[in-house]
Amino acid sequence: MIKNIWKNPKIEYIGDIAIIKPPFNYQDENELKKLANKTLEKNKYIKSVWLASSPVEGEFKIREYKYLAGEYRSETIYKEHGCSFKVDIRKVFITPRLSYEHLRIASLVKSGEIITNMFAGAGLFSIIIAKKSKPKLVHSIDINPDAYKYMVDNIEINKVNDVVIPYLGDSKKVIEEKLVNSSDRVLMPLPEKALEYIKYAILAINKKGFIHVYLHVNSKKDEDYLSLAESMVKEELNKYNITYKFINSKEVRPVGPRLYQVVVDVYIEKN
Ligand SMILES: C[S@@+](CC[C@H](N)C(=O)[O-])C[C@H]1O[C@@H](n2cnc3c(N)ncnc32)[C@H](O)[C@@H]1O
Structure with missing residues (x-):
């Protein structure tokens, strides 16, 4: 059973990567892995799931991530308005x-x-x-x-x-x-x-x-x-x-x- 907090989880999609954004003090690894695997099952185009484990911060405006499921990969192609952008969610x-x-x-x-x-x-x-x-x-x-x-x-x-x-x-x-x-x-x-x-x-x-x-x-x-x-x-x-x-x-x-x-x-x- 997925706990209440995950009924409407905040998930952001960047190319074929899904990013789960829980409250930053949320630590239940098991629940997170379950949600990550469910996200992979439900969205065939998603290949990798990461947890956003800190707010966006620092001079470069990036955040910490923890790997959750799928391919261990943080680089993807994000598309917007007919343009393609290669990005690594952990670096930019x-x-x-x-x-x-x-x-x-x-x-x-x-x-x-x-x-x-x-x-x-x-x-x-x-x-x-x-x-x-x-x-x-x-x-x-x-x-x-x-x-x-x-x-x-x-x-x-x-x-x-x-x-x-x-x-x-x-x-x-x-x-x-x-x-x-x-x-x-x-x-x-x-x-x-x-x-x-x-x-x-x-x-x-x-x-x-x-x-x-x-x-x-x-x-x-x-x-x-x-x-x-x-x-x-x-x-x-x-x-x-x-x-x-x-x-x-x-x-x-x-x-x-x-x-x-x-x-x-x-x-x-x-x-
Ligand atoms: C909010 S992000 C930019 C978002 C981007 N314009 C977009 O649309 O995706 C801010 C960027 O400013 C850069 N930055 C921070 N301080 C800077 C400085 N003094 N000069 C140039 N770039 C800087 C960071 O590395 C970061 O990539």
Whole structure:
């Protein structure tokens, strides 16, 4: 008998890998193995089952996993919006929960734009933009050597070598050294660093353009967390010699109890 807690287990699918996400203090190995085997039986396309055993954390935004069932393999091909991404769930950040946001940003990109993606991971935003819109270039930066390696592979797999340029390093340094005044649009999909790095997003913008700032916002009851996100961004933008306008603010996804990932789209002009 599967215990109550597993009646509606949270399972995420990345390619042919299933990830079980229990409460992090849940330790019953036997129950977990039973659920993993049941997941394999029920979904013939799933080949490997892992337990997410820690939250996403650290500079590279990855988590700990424990092997549960099927093939002992954590690398897979994840498909989104007609693109294929080779990823190792133990080495790079990956979630299907950004899927809508990837497409939303791609739909905003106009033909000929030059884009800088400051926190690119395995290249999802960059490659989907390159495939769906007609950017001139997408500068795609990540500090995690494994994310960089997968991004390079994914650029090849999706045949966007002439558009997406991968960089390994701290986006702050890459922008200062190579991308000052280079871009029409900058993506900042790392809520923990977005405010600190706004200065470098502005540096990358060529006279005028758009910045997409991702934030985590704690919302107390009845609080307008979108206004709160805008005021956080405003406080930071006011430090620089620019004029700016908020274009749109929206929830990307809930990330915890009363905690939301929010994106603020800003248009800026350098004075
Ligand atoms: C939330 S993940 C990005 C997700 C990715 N954009 C996607 O759509 O799948 C954040 C990424 O930022 C990278 N990162 C963290 N600090 C960085 C920095 N200072 N410069 C560049 N990349 C950084 C991490 O290695 C991680 O891959």
